[in-house]
Amino acid sequence: MWKARQKPAAPPPVVQEAELAEGAEAVLEGTLRAIHVVSVAAPLDGVLEEIPVAPGDEVFEGQILGRIANDLLEQNEKNATLELERAKSRVSALESTLLAARLEESRASADAARARSEFQRAERDYERQRLLLREGATARNTHDSAQKLFTTTQVEAETLTTLTRAIQERIQQTSREIEAARKLLAQEEEELEAARQELAAAMILAPVDGVIIAIRKQAGAEVEKEKDSLFDIGVDLTELEVVVEPNPVVLKRLKPGLPALVEVAELPEGGVPGTVRAVEDGKAYVEFSSPSPLVRPGVTAVVRLKLP
Numbered sequence: 001m002w003k004a005r006q007k008p009a010a011p012p013p014v015v016q017e018a019e020l021a022e023g024a025e026a027v028l029e030g031t032l033r034a035i036h037v038v039s040v041a042a043p044l045d046g047v048l049e050e051i052p053v054a055p056g057d058e059v060f061e062g063q064i065l066g067r068i069a070n071d072l073l074e075q076n077e078k079n080a081t082l083e084l085e086r087a088k089s090r091v092s093a094l095e096s097t098l099l100a101a102r103l104e105e106s107r108a109s110a111d112a113a114r115a116r117s118e119f120q121r122a123e124r125d126y127e128r129q130r131l132l133l134r135e136g137a138t139a140r141n142t143h144d145s146a147q148k149l150f151t152t153t154q155v156e157a158e159t160l161t162t163l164t165r166a167i168q169e170r171i172q173q174t175s176r177e178i179e180a181a182r183k184l185l186a187q188e189e190e191e192l193e194a195a196r197q198e199l200a201a202a203m204i205l206a207p208v209d210g211v212i213i214a215i216r217k218q219a220g221a222e223v224e225k226e227k228d229s230l231f232d233i234g235v236d237l238t239e240l241e242v243v244v245e246p247n248p249v250v251l252k253r254l255k256p257g258l259p260a261l262v263e264v265a266e267l268p269e270g271g272v273p274g275t276v277r278a279v280e281d282g283k284a285y286v287e288f289s290s291p292s293p294l295v296r297p298g299v300t301a302v303v304r305l306k307l308p
Contacts, residue, residue: 026253028284028303030244032264032295034234035287038208042223042230043201046070051219053231056296059206065231066204068223077199080192087185094178101174105167112160119153126150210235213297234297241277241287242301253307254279260286263302266294274303 042048046068053065129146132138210233217223217230242262246254256276263271267290274288286303 022308024307026246026250026305026307028244028246028250028305030242030286030301030303032240032242032299032301033297034211034213034237035239035241036235037213038210038233038235039229040065040204040207040231040233041226042068042228043204044068044070044073044198044225046073046202046223048217048219048221048223048230051215053212053215055212055215056298057212058210059212059233060209061206063206064203065206065212066219068202068204070199070202073195073199073202077192077195080188080195084185084188084192087181087188091178091181091185094174094181098171098174098178101167101171105164105171108160108164108167112157112164115153115157115160119150119157122146122150122153204230206231206233208233208235211237211296237293237296238290239287240290240295240297241285242274242303244284244286244303245282246284250307251279251282251284254284254305255308258305258308260288261304262286262288263304264295264299266292266299271302271304276305 047070049067049069051066053059053063059065126146126149129138129143133140133143212231213234214232215230216232217228223230254276256278258276260274260276261271262274272288272291274286277285277287279285286305
């Protein structure tokens with residue numbers, strides 16, 4: 001039994017340049033994209049930890065777009081925090097020592113003043129008893145008692161005076177140590193602040209208001225500072241363009257400045273006027289002003305052009 005031969009499919013019609021008469025309309029389909037795009041580079045080396053935004057999301061300046069983990073910076077912050085706590089403890093301990101020394105010096109000064117007063121009285125009494133003994137006007141035991149009291153109060157006064165001076169020197173030394181410790185504390189505070197600022201750079205912040213156009217890296221990816229681009233943010237989305245890839249015959253007829261009509265579902269019926277901005281690398285770029293905030297990059301659009 002004979003099988004009917006299947007008729008081969010007709011090849012797609014070849015558009016000849018001659019078929020495109022002046023004023024012929026070319027209908028092209030393409031994708032919208034933002035003309036003004038701000039790229040966000042990695043602020044430091046590390047691993048991209050989290051991305052709380054997605055393409056199409058509106059973002060505001062300063063909004064967190066993600067975070068980069070950097071073990072070295074995190075360890076530096078921990079070390080700086082530890083050193084700061086040690087410096088604070090050192091200052092606190094020295095201040096407590098100084099307070100105790102001042103209280104001790106106050107008591108010692110009072111005791112030394114009392115001892116000097118007693119010594120001065122004992123000294124006057126001893127001198128009087130010594131003169132009286134020379135004249136035979138006092139008993140030996142009275143003289144000896146005055147001499148013993150003189151010696152005792154003299155030793156006590158000298159001892160307390162020496163102790164007071166030692167405490168005063170210790171206060172001065174402790175004061176110098178506190179001054180040095182406070183300087184170190186201020187230095188540690190600066191180093192901690194610097195470490196925290198470096199760690200804060202791990203937070204990726206939006207530099208402008210706009211819409212996330214693209215995310216270049218996924219969570220878990222290693223990134224290099226300033227080298228890797230992480231996000232593209234479209235700004236001023238009233239200015240958009242359609243990227244189309246005409247066939248070679250049409251492409252040859254397109255020139256920058258050629259008027260066009262852009263049709264998008266979210267735009268008013270009949271579309272909005274546009275202009276061919278550039279023709280390069282087999283693509284044409286048609287720019288237009290969008291009257292609606294509903295029109296976003298990534299949407300499919302139809303471009304109609306009358307060929308010259």
